[in-house]
Amino acid sequence: MYQGNWTCSGCGGAITELPFEPRRTDGLTCRACFMKKREEGSAAEGADPSAPKPRVEGAWSCSGCGAAITSLPFTPRDTSNIKCMDCFKKSRA
Numbered sequence: 632m633y634q635g636n637w638t639c640s641g642c643g644g645a646i647t648e649l650p651f652e653p654r655r656t657d658g659l660t661c662r663a664c665f666m667k668k669r670e671e672g673s674a675a676e677g678a679d680p681s682a683p684k685p686r687v688e689g690a691w692s693c694s695g696c697g698a699a700i701t702s703l704p705f706t707p708r709d710t711s712n713i714k715c716m717d718c719f720k721k722s723r724a
């Protein structure tokens with residue numbers, strides 16, 4: 632264990648011991664917050680809005696304006712009804 636004087640980024644509590652030597656002192660989480668995060672992460676797998684979204688490359692065209700779409704943030708199930716970002720926003724507005 633590594634001894635130190637860090638602060639938990641989750642609850643703000645003091646961390647005096649870590650099982651590893653932290654390279655960065657910001658973004659550290661205490662055991663309680665780490666466990667909580669992990670539980671939340673496994674419960675909402677793939678739904679973490681802060682996670683980088685993999686983009687799917689392809690050659691589609693927008694069903695709204697006909698513009699070419701070369702990448703999407705998801706794999707389209709129905710390729711006949713894909714909208715570009717503009718049309719997608721308009722359809723929601």
Ligand SMILES: [Zn+2]
Binds near residue numbers: 639641642660661
């Ligand atoms: Zn904490």
Ligand SMILES: [Zn+2]
Binds near residue numbers: 697
């Ligand atoms: Zn469009």
